[in-house]
Amino acid sequence: MSDIDVIYRQANPPESPLANWRGFKQETVVLQRGSVHSPGGRPLTCDIIFERDVEVTLRDGTVIYTDVYRPVTDDRVPALMAWSPYGKQGGFWQLDVFPDRAGVPAQAVSGLQKWEAPDPAYWCEHGYAIVNPDARGSFESGGDVQVFSSQEGRDGADVIEWIAEQDWSSGKVGMAGNSWLAVTQWLIAAQRPPHLTAIAPWEGLTDVYRDLVAMGGIPDPVFTEGILQNNYGRNKIEDVIAMITKRPLFDEYWATKVIDVSKIDIPVYVVASYTNALHTRGTLAAYAKLDPDKTWLRIHNSMEWPDFYEHQDDLRRFYDHVLKGAKNGWEETPRVRMAILDPGHEDVLDVAQPSFPPPGVVSTAFYLRCDDHTISRSEPTDAASTSYDAEGGRAVFEADLGDLTLAGPMRLRLWVQADGHDEMDLFVGVQKVAADGSVLVPEFMPKLPSPGARGQLRVSHRKTDDRLSTDLVPHHTHDEVQPLSEGEIVAVDIEIWPMAMRWHRGEKLRIVVSGQELQVPIVPGLPPRPTNNAGRHIIHSGPQRPSFLMAPVLPTAEHG
16 A cells, blocks of 8 residues: 555554553463463453563564464463454453343453453363463554554464464464454455464454445444444554545555455465444355355354354364364264344244255345335335435334245345435345244343344445445445436445344245434444435335346245
């Protein structure tokens, strides 16, 4: 990006009270078995060597600092690295920020773990070292904080090789962690450092423009600002909010933030869900580009943080196999284990499939009828339209379509018109309605339900690339603005991220179209993202302008 003028802002200092910084201190101590390191936390089950603020020099001479936790042994051990700028100790982001600790009980972890990272108490007990760097620019590490750039990939690759050189290291290195710590696994593995043996990205986006700052072409400064504000360091941080304001269309800058996961040639254990507004799309898009002979996918039915700690044993089976050479049966693990959501009933977990979406799905059109707000499998014969207030209303379509399971991404084709404005921000969702009329939604985290599979699009960004689009997934170029003219009716294709959900006879498939977000904020207290809506939104249906949901129907025999 040497020829791109990247905007940076000053990072907040580590001394800020919200940073929860524990200071800089280079030391090596033994954490005693039985000791407790957080209120109500899990006591250590073994002694752990803790090397604090260890200096690592990157290829460009920048010095960063890492913490190392390792078992007390003379044996060389494999390591798991968790790469992020959130703080190797302390940091703003803590489970206590979220209702009910986001479903992670205090006693489930020791408190030694960095945010979204493996718990050293668990992994050291089982013969692994945990390496927690403060990424470039964060806290006392030198340089400026990068936001999902190739620089992070190169930096992480350097630390992987540094780990392999340590006298305690077996030379086998893996990675683990959620969110930012998953995104950087894609970035670092794409660099192909020789000693990176495997990765386990637990829900990580792969396209900063389409997954984070401007999903569907609608900028989202609100959530991203929370991320930037709560990164701490001595220098600067890449200001992607200023960059989306300066460069609102997808261009060469944003292209540098699309991760080429096809370069990854090592074993990968991918974990995804259907309810994560940031990561569902990117994680499953990445999975589709990986070598199927080296990849395992598990799609769960909850939220990434509790799932990560609840499935430590499963992750260890993977790493025991690929880092320690254990003959533990991991190679017999199904290539895909997927959940099928069934709100109002019991979700089905770990349905074995050879791939995702399952190979047996059939792309099926479900047509919207604007005259009576229903859905059918047959095209409507009469033209109709419906409208709603662009700033607070919504249109709802629903029908009982019998026993039905959808499994995969979806495309919503709408014929739309703006009355009183030249723009439309559309937010759409696919949901389930019980026989009594109540909406049945999966739970994203305790006290925070998910409205189901969703998508969104700024209509002026409706242009797609047919070469990269499929029947179920439109690829929007986001490289030009096409404002609406007065009275103009246009067709738009809205990408709805993947989901697997079951409907029973008597329940209704529901499609919601709105000018406002359908999900409450991920972080309590965040305001909704700003939209560019005014007047009324009009939706059309009929033989000349068919509006429909193209969805992947899974035959009953393959439900699990």
